Amino acid sequence: MTLKEKIKTEEKIILAAEEIFLKKGFDGARMQEIANKASINKALLHYYYRSKDKLFLAVFRSLAPKIFPPVFRVLTTDLSFFEKIEQVIINYINLLKVNPRLPLFIMSELSKKSESIIEIMQETFENMDFNPLQLFKEELQNEIDKGNVINIDYQQLFVNIISLCIFPFVGKPILKIIGFENSEKEYDEFIENRKREVPKFIINSIKISK
Amino acid sequence: MTLKEKIKTEEKIILAAEEIFLKKGFDGARMQEIANKASINKALLHYYYRSKDKLFLAVFRSLAPKIFPPVFRVLTTDLSFFEKIEQVIINYINLLKVNPRLPLFIMSELSKKSESIIEIMQETFENMDFNPLQLFKEELQNEIDKGNVINIDYQQLFVNIISLCIFPFVGKPILKIIGFENSEKEYDEFIENRKREVPKFIINSIKISK
DNA sequence: GTCTATAATGTGATAGAC
DNA sequence: GTCTATCACATTATAGAC
Structure with missing residues (x-):
């Protein structure tokens, strides 16, 4: 797997997570739904971000400056x-x-x-x-x-x-x-x-x- | 148990539920936390309101007119x-x-x-x-x-x-x-x-x- | 890196004694 | 009406094959 494709997967995850977290908030969001939206497996979310918490913080960090x-x-x-x-x-x-x-x-x-x-x-x-x-x-x-x-x-x-x-x-x-x-x-x-x-x-x- | 005390319990539940739902939203609220706040057992919540959904709707219905x-x-x-x-x-x-x-x-x-x-x-x-x-x-x-x-x-x-x-x-x-x-x-x-x-x-x- | 399968835990809901 | 104990299921998280 090339570096370019790895970035692509990470990017897919972040974009999907952004969409779901924005719509449902941390509490309402489901890792499964994010995985589906990113067209990957749920385990891969944890491979890249270890936990829902960390994934959320990554999303929040990227959205915060926009406000x-x-x-x-x-x-x-x-x-x-x-x-x-x-x-x-x-x-x-x-x-x-x-x-x-x-x-x-x-x-x-x-x-x-x-x-x-x-x-x-x-x-x-x-x-x-x-x-x-x-x-x-x-x-x-x-x-x-x-x-x-x-x-x-x-x-x-x-x-x-x-x-x-x-x-x-x-x-x-x-x-x-x-x-x-x-x-x-x-x-x-x-x-x-x-x-x-x-x-x-x-x-x-x-x-x-x- | 007298009618007056029944109303008192129902009221305690609604007040506790209001506080928790207001603070955490539907998704973030926990029935256990509401029960604790009302100083009653979790099973009693279901006795009075059957489900988290119904309890939430009761709370929302009472708060909606205030806006x-x-x-x-x-x-x-x-x-x-x-x-x-x-x-x-x-x-x-x-x-x-x-x-x-x-x-x-x-x-x-x-x-x-x-x-x-x-x-x-x-x-x-x-x-x-x-x-x-x-x-x-x-x-x-x-x-x-x-x-x-x-x-x-x-x-x-x-x-x-x-x-x-x-x-x-x-x-x-x-x-x-x-x-x-x-x-x-x-x-x-x-x-x-x-x-x-x-x-x-x-x-x-x-x-x-x- | 990516997947399937499964563990581990959290949580809403119910059964049944009192 | 109220409680303890427990079920049933959803959800996060991990193990291990490929």
Whole structure:
């Protein structure tokens, strides 16, 4: 068996495990189902990853960075503050359209407070080459000082922005039940519109018109 | 054994089951753990509820109504539109402070798309004596027509409001990791402040000053 | 590396005494 | 109604052939 094929098997396992863990969480996932999805034998999972725990940690480690970093990199550019907010939101919603199950997965698993999972998440942020929250704080203070933005707490505004991006994906099932469009296509449109509506909503609220 | 004591045992079971299911979800919960928490024998769980499934459905049925109805009842009062928004937010945040795990629980379980759970959620809404989303739509249109509020889609605004209330509870673990106050007390303060900040943020965004 | 077969354990559920 | 003891099965994990 060549090296190339070994990588291929390991990759197949990780992709299958990602899909199953994302859909069912650690507790709901079954090694057999992951093996089936990867079209291999169950014993091979243990050959490569020794245990369900270790396989899960590998998956979590690869998914953790997706929840924030790429999105907030735009804060390091030289766009205007309002353009940055708009770009963060558009990028974030686009990211979540590709990984709609990611937020619920990360938050469910983190809520179990397992030591190892929290450590992985912490390492993920320590390994970033910039601190999004700190950067955001400074940029915001700058705009407040210049009189472009109302005096608002950076943590409150930061949470507002990500709430408005993430929640529609986490809350989709319940929103559908309480009377949102039932077809997938209509819900997609609703999400698509948010790329325009959310920046408008936020900037409306904080911008000082001169 | 008197009727009163029977009710007491059933109640003990439901309370214990609520706590464990809320914390660990259906898949992560163990009947043994629920029995321990209720200080009874595991066999007694089955005597009262026959199966884990049925016990879970009983718990879910009792929790489902808490996620929305009481909060939006204020829409039926004769307060002004902006006061109603403020009251919805304050009431909702207060509700979530008492049940911080409720949103993640409901959304995790709904995301599994089990027939029976979705049915329960649907029935919960059908049993309400008013339709919050419809009511909200009409009230908003009214204000738009009167020129008090900018022209904004009611679904977008509705989701904005509940996003800003719910997300800080769902996302608490990750927010702590990315650099929010680490002590519980400070996070509580952050949440407490949102009862003032979120209404301001929303009304700022949609109100037309005359 | 990959498979089949099987061990080892965990867990929901039941039988039956009291 | 409540308990102890136990079953039946699902699931993780390993042994060993190829």
